[in-house]
Amino acid sequence: MQTVKFFYGNDVPVEMHKVRVVQKLNLRTVDQRREAIEGAGNNTFLLQNRDVFLDMLTDSGVNAMSDVQMAAMMVADDSYAGSQTFTRLQEKVCEIFDKEYFLPAHQGRACENILARAFVQSGSCVPMNYHFTTTKAHIADKGGYVEELIIDEGLAVTSDIPFKGNMDPAKLIKLIGELGKEKIPFVRMEAGTNLIGGQPFSLENLREISGICREYGIPLVLDASLLADNLYFIKVREAACSDMEIRQIVREMSSCADIIYFSARKLGHARGGGICTNNQDFYMRMRELVPLFEGFLTYGGMSVREMEAITVGLEETMDFDMISQGPQFISYMVDALQKRGVPVITPAGGLGCHLNAMEFVSHIPQEEYPAGALGAAVYISGGIRGMERGTLSEDRYPDGSERLSNMELLRLALPRRVFTLSQVQYAIDRICWLYENRKMIGGLKFVEEPKIMRFFLGRLAPVSDWQEKLVAKFKADFGDSL
Ligand code: F0G
16 A cells, blocks of 8 residues: 555555455344353353454454455365366465465364474474464474574563564574574574564565574475565665665565465465475375365365465555555554553554553553453453453473463454444543553463363453443443444
């Protein structure tokens, strides 16, 4: 999106698309919202979508598709083997990333399963700028472990560092020195680093990390799921790249990586995933796992219609207007909240706006899941569904003690091209109200706790009657308004 200046000075992000299909939303009363979150075990994953007004849980598989994507879905070639739809997708992936081989998979974590099975052994260490939940779970499942080598500033909540997702090259060299390269099957760089607030790395950093990996003969894997946001930030924040075409930046990034994988639920605005590489040996190692876990090599668990949509979505990602919408809306939301004193991750990243629960509800101990409690409170306040990204999203240590997270975030994702600016303004308003009343928010405790990835299905209860009191305050302040 080119900057559009307003005559009266209030610059707002202007959408470079128009809405042609809509879905009706419900906004329940505050009493109904409290009941709904209780019924969901205070876990926003367990809410029914019909009870949600603004679904900011994730951008995964819920970004708006374009008319061209929808049209492409109608010409899909429905065949188990040798589908022309697959050939079109393969050609597009290989063209954009300048790679020779492509393997399909049904979503991002399926790629991670294949990668971990092909490369990770018991005792393997996988260094990465920062972990993602499913990535870490697959590596741990194969007996390996993760080392996070993010730059120290990456974990600072408020900052003006443009590339908080950078890996610290000195930490990588030190780790390789300590472990030896044999224990490291690959190094992973995650674009638009999800769990630290959708923060990008720079092309310069990727090149440096790639140089180290090549020097030691360790493959570099790029998780390109959130590539679109990272591309936007490289283009607008990295001076050396400001004149480069998006397509050219992708090529440069790609040339640094030996293997690239992505969730097409994010990259490509559809539902699927895939892995590409130039290395024939790597390709063969991973290829045999695709029919075992995903499906035949010409669909990999994806429907042909989704594959057609991904092919178009990948091409549309090369359009600066398209990839600007998310980061610009997020920046609008982050700036507005910050102006009102609400603690948010800065600088604004991709994916969504991240509330810093550690500060928002600083009175709630980490053992009572401050970000989870804030998630329940935001839902009660506005029917807005966010996602906890903190201690709840960690699994316990083997001895049963809590693994306290470095950060306690409530992520409010902005699926691309889905919400209008007035809906974003509503969310800002309700969050500001909640911030005024933050001392009323209390903690949560588990009543049902799964052993693995407990954040998905775990059920919790408030530690006191704080939710009833919050509802009473809402009614006192808003009367009969929804
Ligand atoms: N890598 C990153 C960086 C991700 O953000 C995700 C998913 C995956 C891999 C796994 O992909 O969901 O297709 O299996 N992130 C979603 C989210 C779940 O809500 O942030 P998947």
